[in-house]
Amino acid sequence: MTSINTSTTVPASEGRTEWWRDAVVYQIYPRSFADADGDGMGDLRGITDRLEHVASLGVDAIWLSPFYTSPQNDGGYDVADHTDVDPRFGTLEDADRLIEVAHSLGLKVIVDVVPNHSSSEHELFQRALAAGPGSPERDLYIFREGRGENGELPPNNWHSIFHGDAWTRVTEADGRPGQWYLHLFDTTQPDWNWDNPAVHALHADILRFWLDRGVDGFRVDVAHGMAKPEGLPDSPVGSDGMAVVPEGEVPVYFDNDGVHEIYREWRKILDEYPGERMMVGEAWIPERSIPKYVAPDEMHQVFNFGFLQARWDTAAMRRAIVEPLRLADQVGAPTTWVLSNHDVIRHATRYGFPPDHRFGEGLSREETPDAELGLRRARAATLLMLALPGSAYLYQGEELGLPEVADIPDELREDPAHKRGGVPGRDGCRVPLPWRADAPGYGFSPTGASWLPQPGSFGLLAADQQAGVEGSTLEMYREALRLRRALKLGAHGASDSVSFSDDAPDGVLIVHHGPVTIVVNTTPDPVTLATLPVDHEATVLLGSAPIEAGCVPGDAAVWLAADGAES
Numbered sequence: 001m002t003s004i005n006t007s008t009t010v011p012a013s014e015g016r017t018e019w020w021r022d023a024v025v026y027q028i029y030p031r032s033f034a035d036a037d038g039d040g041m042g043d044l045r046g047i048t049d050r051l052e053h054v055a056s057l058g059v060d061a062i063w064l065s066p067f068y069t070s071p072q073n074d075g076g077y078d079v080a081d082h083t084d085v086d087p088r089f090g091t092l093e094d095a096d097r098l099i100e101v102a103h104s105l106g107l108k109v110i111v112d113v114v115p116n117h118s119s120s121e122h123e124l125f126q127r128a129l130a131a132g133p134g135s136p137e138r139d140l141y142i143f144r145e146g147r148g149e150n151g152e153l154p155p156n157n158w159h160s161i162f163h164g165d166a167w168t169r170v171t172e173a174d175g176r177p178g179q180w181y182l183h184l185f186d187t188t189q190p191d192w193n194w195d196n197p198a199v200h201a202l203h204a205d206i207l208r209f210w211l212d213r214g215v216d217g218f219r220v221d222v223a224h225g226m227a228k229p230e231g232l233p234d235s236p237v238g239s240d241g242m243a244v245v246p247e248g249e250v251p252v253y254f255d256n257d258g259v260h261e262i263y264r265e266w267r268k269i270l271d272e273y274p275g276e277r278m279m280v281g282e283a284w285i286p287e288r289s290i291p292k293y294v295a296p297d298e299m300h301q302v303f304n305f306g307f308l309q310a311r312w313d314t315a316a317m318r319r320a321i322v323e324p325l326r327l328a329d330q331v332g333a334p335t336t337w338v339l340s341n342h343d344v345i346r347h348a349t350r351y352g353f354p355p356d357h358r359f360g361e362g363l364s365r366e367e368t369p370d371a372e373l374g375l376r377r378a379r380a381a382t383l384l385m386l387a388l389p390g391s392a393y394l395y396q397g398e399e400l401g402l403p404e405v406a407d408i409p410d411e412l413r414e415d416p417a418h419k420r421g422g423v424p425g426r427d428g429c430r431v432p433l434p435w436r437a438d439a440p441g442y443g444f445s446p447t448g449a450s451w452l453p454q455p456g457s458f459g460l461l462a463a464d465q466q467a468g469v470e471g472s473t474l475e476m477y478r479e480a481l482r483l484r485r486a487l488k489l490g491a492h493g494a495s496d497s498v499s500f501s502d503d504a505p506d507g508v509l510i511v512h513h514g515p516v517t518i519v520v521n522t523t524p525d526p527v528t529l530a531t532l533p534v535d536h537e538a539t540v541l542l543g544s545a546p547i548e549a550g551c552v553p554g555d556a557a558v559w560l561a562a563d564g565a566e567s
């Protein structure tokens with residue numbers, strides 16, 4: 001048996017619960033969760049009305065994707081005013097009420113902060129355009145002269161994450177083509193200049209604004225992006241002259257050390273507030289960088305995307321458990337676990353792909369992953385995740401086993417990655433949720449309207465079809481979360497270690513954590529528990545598929561524990 005020691009955790013100081021260390025957080029994507037006003041776009045009142053569903057799952061917190069004033073060119077990640085609510089989603093009073101109701105249900109509230117860029121409709125960007133080259137207004141963003149004889153070439157060779165150039169040229173007041181501005185994402189998402197102290201002050205005010213309204217934490221968007229390398233050097237190029245990102249690395253504009261000064265600043269602000277406010281970073285960085293972001297004076301957590309990217313393969317999954325625990329432990333931080341979010345193909349679909357399938361760019365209509373297999377494996381992967389120490393992030397609809405939707409007509413797709421790059425994009429995981437099988441729009445909206453069409457398969461998966469049904473995905477999540485809490489499975493220091501049985505048969509992963517043993521059978525064939533190196537007296541606590549006659553079916557997982565572990 002191989003152990004990973006996780007006992008270096010810093011003890012919670014007196015009176016502090018460090019609630020975030022083992023919290024299960026449910027991500028709400030406001031456009032698609034629930035629509036109260038009937039316009040087909042989700043809203044804050046819709047969320048508030050459905051918070052009991054979230055609380056009934058047994059999670060600790062919600063994370064709300066952006067609901068701020070925005071032209072919605074990137075689903076709200078293009079913020080025009082960070083201290084107001086977009087009218088499509090409601091009002092500031094609606095936000096206050098949501099926070100109040102969530103708290104009354106025992107749910108903490110995490111909101112998104114989007115500090116790498118603003119919307120091009122942000123008042124300060126509009127002023128920067130009007131003020132002209134060399135002005136203090138322009139210095140809030142990253143404007144540069146172009147290269148080439150007449151400045152007709154972009155200032156460097158950087159590519160946007162959403163395809164195409166990362167620079168757009170503006171027309172100056174005299175009508176001539178002028179400077180270029182940097183946008184790592186869409187043209188309508190200009191990057192802030194974090195070398196300018198005014199940008200720091202502006203964001204400190206945004207954090208305080210929401211902290212004052214009672215939020216418990218922030219999810220930091222593109223947390224690896226704000227600090228750009230000195231002099232904005234070109235990316236390395238391949239033999240064809242095109243910019244390349246070496247294997248295992250990130251583009252030159254990501255993961256620069258300057259971001260850490262920002263988080264140290266922010267951590268001080270959070271620590272001034274009562275009630276243990278926290279930050280979790282969305283940072284697609286090489287694993288080795290993780291400890292820097294979660295150092296004791298920076299963020300509390302970063303998303304662990306290695307787990308999400310691991311293939312349905314015991315070696316890959318084992319590595320995706322061991323490495324993040326080891327890295328986070330170096331600085332006494334908890335790790336996080338994520339299987340789905342609003343940017344990736346839903347895991348109920350992803351696991352139905354052939355093993356080497358890519359994760360990014362969405363699902364095209366031509367691809368037909370095996371839906372039944374995908375869901376079986378997704379349920380098993382979820383059970384594995386929820387038994388591990390640390391904090392877990394769930395994405396709305398995964399508790400219903402929702403698949404990625406492939407057949408959205410191109411003209412209805414909104415993802416800028418689709419519009420700029422022609423890839424399917426991320427709309428397929430953002431389709432409005434089904435609440436009731438027999439209601440118009442599956443109960444998403446009182447009028448039946450829905451900003452993206454819902455597929456017929458959503459009827460059977462609607463929440464009301466699964467509630468109270470033994471073995472449904474919804475009830476499996478509820479039971480797993482109940483047991484996770486009762487057995488304190490998330491507690492980082494509770495059992496000091498996670499270990500693996502090295503003598504498990506091929507294709508079977510056996511993980512021991514605290515009072516439970518998790519058996520994941522990645523093969524298509526059933527395995528008999530009696531033949532496995534596990535405690536044969538142990539009780540089956542929960543299975544991702546029915547566990548009959550001591551057999552773990554193919555592509556399934558089970559939690560085992562000694563009798564009485566639950567009491």
Ligand code: GLC
Nearest residue numbers: 074077185221222282342343
């Ligand atoms: C993050 C968000 C994603 C958004 C991008 C730009 O990756 O999760 O949805 O498109 O940042 O803000």
